[in-house]
Structures are given as structure tokens and as C-alpha cells.
Amino acid sequence: MTAAGLPMTVPAPGLPARVRIHEVGARDGLQNEKSVVPTEVKAEFVRRLAAAGLTTIEATSFVHPKWVPQLADAEQLFPLLDGLGEEVALPVLVPNERGLDRALALGARRIAVFGSATETFAARNLNRTVDESLAMFEPVVARAKAAGVHVRGYLSMCFGDPWEGAVPVAQVVRVAKALEDLGCDELSLGDTIGVATPGHVTALLAALNEAGVPTGTIGVHFHDTYGQALSNTLAALQHGVTTVDASAGGLGGCPYAKSATGNLATEDLVWMLDGLGVDTGVDLGALTATSVWMAEQLGRPSPSRTVRALSHKE
Numbered sequence: 001m002t003a004a005g006l007p008m009t010v011p012a013p014g015l016p017a018r019v020r021i022h023e024v025g026a027r028d029g030l031q032n033e034k035s036v037v038p039t040e041v042k043a044e045f046v047r048r049l050a051a052a053g054l055t056t057i058e059a060t061s062f063v064h065p066k067w068v069p070q071l072a073d074a075e076q077l078f079p080l081l082d083g084l085g086e087e088v089a090l091p092v093l094v095p096n097e098r099g100l101d102r103a104l105a106l107g108a109r110r111i112a113v114f115g116s117a118t119e120t121f122a123a124r125n126l127n128r129t130v131d132e133s134l135a136m137f138e139p140v141v142a143r144a145k146a147a148g149v150h151v152r153g154y155l156s157m158c159f160g161d162p163w164e165g166a167v168p169v170a171q172v173v174r175v176a177k178a179l180e181d182l183g184c185d186e187l188s189l190g191d192t193i194g195v196a197t198p199g200h201v202t203a204l205l206a207a208l209n210e211a212g213v214p215t216g217t218i219g220v221h222f223h224d225t226y227g228q229a230l231s232n233t234l235a236a237l238q239h240g241v242t243t244v245d246a247s248a249g250g251l252g253g254c255p256y257a258k259s260a261t262g263n264l265a266t267e268d269l270v271w272m273l274d275g276l277g278v279d280t281g282v283d284l285g286a287l288t289a290t291s292v293w294m295a296e297q298l299g300r301p302s303p304s305r306t307v308r309a310l311s312h313k314e
């Protein structure tokens, strides 16, 4: 470790020069908090994330407020983020046309639909079958694309499901292809309950390539339930993936999958990528200070190992 609180840089072969971090703390993190975080605190969180160098910051969700009360203030929050400028993208989750109307009315330029590889999670999270949810997304993606809005397609339960157990790779590939065929610009493979291991990640990426889904359109979204998120990320990077989802301070989970814990912590990811000499544009010190501040707002310490190590005082 250097005196500046950064890892020594020792590059390894076979990795991309740059990784785009898709920061999900304000959405995936805060949707799972027991308490509802005040809107101004959320706005300040996003501003601090942007100041730390993150350029893709998922801001909130335009879902039914009764389903996710923690994000029911989307209409109030989104306009508060106006001042961040063109260089910071603020994607929002949108499940259906009602959500799209709400997002477009506020000028959102990036949306994400969110499908499931399994029937049980589709029913619990979207009140639909897998195919009904794809039908629900179809006009959303078409209208968003016609409006020049970038569309991400999340796919949950890609590696395992708390109710159905192991999820066959072919089942994941079918729904991923369907999301791509709808016109999604990018896919994000969700390990919603954090059960993936690196060989499984490589096998799924290879199967997607074989089915015609290029690695360049794929992002990875690992929850860290079993401590595998960073290893899984490294496997994905070695396969050529350059978009990685992470959550500042390791906040996160999913209210409709109780076994989901926090996402891969952005600080843990940046520590590894800084050490590998992979550029992220993120200032680790400023990001850690943001997560320490957010932990104070939430009244409990960050689960991120890097945040704990860097903020530890003798």
C-alpha cells in the first residue's frame, strides 16, 4: 500500500485498460433500507458520488410506490440532480409504460427494464410470468428507443434463485436473448442472491457469446452474499467485460429476495482495479469519504472491507 492510501499498482495480463462502473448505491442500496432516507440526503449522496468521479449513477426507480416505498420520492429527487451536467448519466429503473411516462416527463435519458431468468422471482418482483414481463417491457423499450433514450436490460437470478435453486444457463440465455431482441442497448447479468462462482460466470458469458450476444453489450451485477463478488468480477473482466455494477459502501439487496445482501462495494472494486492499473476515473479517497458520510446518515457502519480499512482510526 502507498502512503496515499492506495494499493501498489501491479498490472496483470488479459484485462481491459478501462472499466466503466455503473454505480447502483442510490437505487439498489437505498431501496433495501428499512428507513426511508430523506430526499435531500439522497441528492447529496448522488452529488458526492459524481464528485468522486463516478459517471454512471443509477438514481432511483419509477416503480409502484407501494412496492418500493423507499424510492417513492423519485419525482422529487430527479429534478434535484439537474445540476450534475451532461457528463454524468443518471439511469432510472422503469418496469412498465406508466414508469416510462413518469421518467420521460422528468427528462430521463437512460432507463433500465428489469427481467428475471426465473418464474418465481418474476412473479414476486413484477407480478408477471417471465414472458408477460417481456411483453410488458416491449412497448417500454420501443418508446424509449424512439425517444433516443438508452435502455439497459437487467436480468435477475442468472446464477441461482432462492425458491428454484440452480438456474440452468440455457434458461438465462433465452431471456437474455429476448431482452436483446427487444432492443436493449446493454444487458446486466444479476447475481441477485450472490451465489455465483467464477467458473459459472465464465460459462454463462461463453454461452451468451455462442448465442450471439457480444461481450461488449454485457455488464455484470454481483451481490456479495458469499464473498464472491470480486472474484466473479475478475473472471468477467478476463472474459472481456468492461461494465461493472457496484454499490458505494456495499449498500444493497432486493426487497423481493430476502436472501440478497449488498452489492459488490464500489470501494472494494476500485481498490482492486487501482492495484491492477485499470482506469476507472474514480478517486478512492473521495468515494470512501462519501460512504463514511452515508453510513453516518444510515446510523451503521459500511460493510465494505475497503471503507472500513481506509477509515479505521487508531
Ligand code: HMG
Pocket (backbone or CB within 6 Å): 028, 031, 061, 062, 063, 064, 065, 067, 068, 093, 095, 096, 098, 099, 100, 102, 114, 125, 126, 127, 154, 155, 156, 157, 189, 190, 191, 192, 221, 223, 253, 254, 255, 256
Ligand atoms: P401490478 O400490481 O401488477 O401493477 O404491479 P398493475 O400494472 O396491475 O397496476 C396497478 C396499479 O398500479 C395501477 O393503478 C397502475 O397505474 C399503478 P390504478 O389504475 O389501480 O390506480 N402502477 C404504477 N404507478 C406508478 N408507477 C408505476 C406503476 N405501474 C403501475 N411504474 C409493477 C406491477 C411492475 C408496477 C410492480 O410489480 C412493481 O412496481 N414492481 C417493482 C419491484 C422492484 O422495484 N423491485 C426492485 C428492483 S429489481 C432489483 O433490485 C434487481 C436488480 O438489482 C438486479 C439484480 O440484483 O438481480 C435490478
Ligand code: MG
Pocket (backbone or CB within 6 Å): 028, 190, 192, 221, 223, 253, 254, 263
Ligand atoms: Mg441488485
